[in-house]
Amino acid sequence: MGFPFEIKAQSGKARAGILKTTRGDIRTPAFMPVGTAATVKAMTTGQVKATGADIILANTYHLMLRPGGERLKRLGGVHSFMNWDKPILTDSGGFQVWSLSGLRKLTEQGVEFASHIDGSRHMLTPEYCIELQADLIGSDIAMQLDECTKFGSSETEAKSSMELSLRWANRCKAAFGARENQALFGIVQGSTFANLREQSAKALLDIGFDGYAIGGLAVGEGHEVMCQVLDYTVPHLPSQSPRYLMGVGKPIDIIESVARGVDMFDCVLPTRAGRHGQAWTWDGPINIRNARFLEDLSPLDASIDCEASSVYSKAYLNHLFKCNEILGQTLLSWHNIAFFQSLMAKIRDAIENQYFEELLTDLRGRWKNK
């Protein structure tokens, strides 16, 4: 069934809309903070909510290992477990299997892998991946199992990988069936080959999903290539469905992708950078440990309605990081998430009020190569 998706305004290919889920509206373009192990790292859900985030992402791979799918089901599902009552999107687990597990074996059936925590063996099939997400974890939006094609693959390799993902897409769709109050997104693969991206998109459309993700990007291809792939991929996606660019990205990546018609994003950047002392600003990222902030009484951004952004001075944040205080990691994660949400709000406002081109020009100037 999916969720109603209403496009309220457009500016060129950029769209502003609302994806109306049972657990609340998602204003698009949307940035989803990453809550890997059922926690957006170093933040309470109240803090996340206060930034204006309408939806977060949780990682199926991490949750299937800890606390485990069956246990999470017995505990009432991920929303009550982590005290987040808004929508949650889960990835399929396939990407983390590939990046974290030392031992894994890909077959037509699925992916067999060894846990990076204790070496225990697990099997992730398209069917189990859907059961995990939709029934055990209980996410609002589930992703098909796919193979994330390695950047730099040959066309033959990319085609073979993309076709496997399509067969898994079919199996995921069959396993998902018709559900009320939950949605399933397909994932376009095809690496950097326009013809493969087109084939993938068209085949996914034939199967029919509630939304379409673009996978296999943010894997080292760089900003220019990412933009090119979007240029020839997005036009093959239906305009009435939400489009989600997985794992992206930096602010400059986000605005360029919105300009190419993308509606949803997720990335660990704001929280990971925050834990390491990097704060995002309208002039690019700053390293709060820098000595120039030792006596800087200004906040990170007085215009953002967030305690972490507007109350604490850079001097205090510098102090917290120099002392390795946990509160520093919390405040910078919180500020960065607030900054990203503030960026998305500005993007939506710009699309709705017809100044998106000006915003794009301004932000390109500020964030080029940042």
Place this chain on the structure above:
Amino acid sequence: MGFPFEIKAQSGKARAGILKTTRGDIRTPAFMPVGTAATVKAMTTGQVKATGADIILANTYHLMLRPGGERLKRLGGVHSFMNWDKPILTDSGGFQVWSLSGLRKLTEQGVEFASHIDGSRHMLTPEYCIELQADLIGSDIAMQLDECTKFGSSETEAKSSMELSLRWANRCKAAFGARENQALFGIVQGSTFANLREQSAKALLDIGFDGYAIGGLAVGEGHEVMCQVLDYTVPHLPSQSPRYLMGVGKPIDIIESVARGVDMFDCVLPTRAGRHGQAWTWDGPINIRNARFLEDLSPLDASIDCEASSVYSKAYLNHLFKCNEILGQTLLSWHNIAFFQSLMAKIRDAIENQYFEELLTDLRGRWKNK
């Protein structure tokens, strides 16, 4: 001048009162969370405030090294620096010099020491200790510089040490002078010798302080000896002044000390234990990593009006600690501070409503040897 201290009710030697500072009332008996480096570890000040804490403690030793006294003065003092507008008590720095610095030299003049961070040399005299606290850090309650006599010292050593602390008390008082809106507390020393404790208390009274602390406890003497020292020390302290037992302690230590007439406490226990997975409950401490909490859907304490205590399940907290998630450290620190404040609120209510003896009996039964 000190602050008005109004005793509202008594039950035996236990007292309930209000210390009225310029930055707000401190309800006594009071527990002060420790904010070592101008942060109550892993918590925002909003979270600390929400637990009902009326005052926190900050460490002069840590602040004089980072960000530094002069710098902190330029930054506007500790309250605005850390975003805490309620009262702050600072210790004198002497205890941390002794416990953290590798190299230190005690003379009549003061303590010379090498920073545990970078080995830089510093001198802490009674006069500088007061300048640091009252002028540079800007705390509401300053403590005299003292020598914390080692547990197990001979009477001769303890006497000599206590007398040095008295001479420093005189110098601190002179350096402090007459101040509006700030208070200075003296510290009773004398180790485990009743005659020395009496001499120390009487000499401090002759100098005249705004409050009286009992130092040299919580240094390995154990619960019974601590109670004995209080038994023969507190009676020499003036009933109209606040009494502060430094560095104490466990809940059982706190209630036994309140029963002996103590009004104020500080201890790293709730935050340190919280960061290590220990949560305090009315039945004693529990280790949240224990497997019996894997599927325990109950919160730590539904009766405490604190998100960390009443919203999250033990199963979720167990999960966070198993995954080494920062949020686990935040939530358990927060719960423990809330638990300690809840204990103090119950103690005050019991004194005011004449059931303190019953509460004492109940809690002794629950917490003996815990």
